[in-house]
Amino acid sequence: MTERTQITRLREYGSTDRAALDRLLADVRVGHFGLADDAGRPVVIPTAVAPDGDRVLAHGSTGSRWMRQLAAGAETCLAVTALDGLAVARTAFESSLHYRSAVLFGRCTALAGEDKAAALDVITEALLPGRTAEIRPANRRELQATLVLALPITEWSLKAFDGWTEDGDDDLAGPAWAGVVPMVTGYGSPRPAPDLRTGIEVPPSVTRLVRRDPGQAR
Amino acid sequence: MTERTQITRLREYGSTDRAALDRLLADVRVGHFGLADDAGRPVVIPTAVAPDGDRVLAHGSTGSRWMRQLAAGAETCLAVTALDGLAVARTAFESSLHYRSAVLFGRCTALAGEDKAAALDVITEALLPGRTAEIRPANRRELQATLVLALPITEWSLKAFDGWTEDGDDDLAGPAWAGVVPMVTGYGSPRPAPDLRTGIEVPPSVTRLVRRDPGQAR
Numbered sequence: 001m002t003e004r005t006q007i008t009r010l011r012e013y014g015s016t017d018r019a020a021l022d023r024l025l026a027d028v029r030v031g032h033f034g035l036a037d038d039a040g041r042p043v044v045i046p047t048a049v050a051p052d053g054d055r056v057l058a059h060g061s062t063g064s065r066w067m068r069q070l071a072a073g074a075e076t077c078l079a080v081t082a083l084d085g086l087a088v089a090r091t092a093f094e095s096s097l098h099y100r101s102a103v104l105f106g107r108c109t110a111l112a113g114e115d116k117a118a119a120l121d122v123i124t125e126a127l128l129p130g131r132t133a134e135i136r137p138a139n140r141r142e143l144q145a146t147l148v149l150a151l152p153i154t155e156w157s158l159k160a161f162d163g164w165t166e167d168g169d170d171d172l173a174g175p176a177w178a179g180v181v182p183m184v185t186g187y188g189s190p191r192p193a194p195d196l197r198t199g200i201e202v203p204p205s206v207t208r209l210v211r212r213d214p215g216q217a218r
Numbered sequence: 219m220t221e222r223t224q225i226t227r228l229r230e231y232g233s234t235d236r237a238a239l240d241r242l243l244a245d246v247r248v249g250h251f252g253l254a255d256d257a258g259r260p261v262v263i264p265t266a267v268a269p270d271g272d273r274v275l276a277h278g279s280t281g282s283r284w285m286r287q288l289a290a291g292a293e294t295c296l297a298v299t300a301l302d303g304l305a306v307a308r309t310a311f312e313s314s315l316h317y318r319s320a321v322l323f324g325r326c327t328a329l330a331g332e333d334k335a336a337a338l339d340v341i342t343e344a345l346l347p348g349r350t351a352e353i354r355p356a357n358r359r360e361l362q363a364t365l366v367l368a369l370p371i372t373e374w375s376l377k378a379f380d381g382w383t384e385d386g387d388d389d390l391a392g393p394a395w396a397g398v399v400p401m402v403t404g405y406g407s408p409r410p411a412p413d414l415r416t417g418i419e420v421p422p423s424v425t426r427l428v429r430r431d432p433g434q435a436r
Contacts, residue, residue: 184404
C-alpha cells in the first residue's frame with residue numbers, strides 16, 4: 001500500500017483482497033486509462049482490458065498517440081468499474097450504487113514477439129471465450145499494426161459496496177421504500193454480418209456467450 | 219473543436235453531433251474524471267454523472283479529496299463510455315466493440331444554494347426517474363455534507379462504432395463467422411431492505427425502472 005492507494009473516504013468499503021480484484025478484472029470489458037497530455041492536462045482513454053496473471057493487458061493501434069504514450073512508459077492510472085445495482089435508501093442522501101471499483105497505478109510496457117501474440121489471444125478470449133480456436137492466428141502485418149500493453153498489478157486499491165443503505169431513525173419510521181435494484185447485463189441474439197457466406201452457422205463461442213446467465217457481461 | 223478534441227484515429231467514427239452526446243450522457247450512469255495529483259501523476263475517479271442542459275453534474279462527499287480538487291476548479295477530463303455489443307469479425311484483428319465514447323475537457327464549478335439543491339434532484343432523477351416525488355427533500359446537514367459539481371459541455375469529442383466489421387477478401391472467403399452480439403443491460407427484481415417496515419410496497423419509480431425495456435441501464 002502506498003500513499004495514493006490509501007483509501008481516505010468510506011474506508012470500510014476498501015479491500016486489499018487480490019481475489020476480489022481479479023474477479024472485477026474478469027467481469028469488466030473496458031477500463032479507463034488516465035494520462036497527462038503534453039501540457040500536463042489530464043486525459044482519460046477508454047479501452048478494452050483483460051487480466052493476465054499479475055498484469056492487465058490492453059491493445060490498440062500504433063496510430064493512436066495515447067497508445068504510443070502508454071507504450072513509451074508514461075505514468076498512468078487505470079480505473080476499472082463495475083455497476084451492480086441501485087442501492088435505494090429512504091432519502092436521496094443515503095442512496096447509493098452497488099459498485100466495485102479499482103484503480104491501478106504504474107507504467108505499461110509494450111509487449112513483443114511470442115508474448116505479444118499470446119497476449120492478443122488472451123484479450124480475444126476475455127471478450128469472447130473460445131474464439132481463438134475458431135479463427136486464424138494474427139499475421140505479421142496485423143501484429144505490426146497493433147500495440148499490446150501490459151500494466152503490472154502492483155500498486156492498486158479496490159473499493160466496493162454491496163450492502164444495505166442506512167437511514168436515520170426518523171426516515172426509518174417514515175413511508176419511503178428502501179432496497180436494492182440489481183443491474184443485470186447479458187447478451188442479446190447475435191446478428192450475422194450482411195456479407196456472411198451462406199451456410200456458416202453461429203459459432204460455439206457466440207452460442208455459449210449468449211446462453212450464459214445474465215450478469216456476466218459488463 | 220480544439221487540438222485536444224480533434225480525433226486523430228478512425229476519424230470516420232468521430233461525431234460532432236450534440237444530440238448524440240446528449241443521448242450517451244442520458245444512457246450512462248457512471249463517468250470517469252481524470253485529474254493530476256500533487257506530483258502531477260494521473261488519477262482516474264469513477265462517479266455517477268447526470269446531464270443537465272449544457273452541463274454534466276456529479277456529486278460526492280466534502281470528505282473526498284478528489285471531489286474537493288474538482289470543486290476547486292482543477293483542470294479535468296471526463297470520459298463517458300457505453301458498451302453496446304461485440305463486433306465479431308472473421309479475424310481477431312478486425313474484431314471490435316460496438317461502443318459510444320465521449321470525453322469532455324474543462325473545469326468544474328461547485329454549485330450552491332437553490333442551484334445545488336435542484337442539481338441533486340436532477341442526479342436522483344437520472345438514476346431513478348420519479349424518485350424525488352417519493353422522498354423528502356435534502357435537509358441542511360445533508361446539503362452541507364455534499365459537493366455538487368457542474369462541468370460545462372463546451373470542449374468535447376465523441377466517437378462511436380455501430381457498424382459491421384470489414385474483413386479482407388481471403389477471410390471473407392474463409393469458414394469463420396462474422397456478426398454482432400448486442401449487449402443488453404437492464405434491472406432485476408428489487409430486493410426490499412431487511413429493515414423495511416411491513417406494508418411499504420415497491421414504489422412506482424422502481425416498478426417503472428424494472429419494467430423498462432432492457433438496454434436502457436448502463
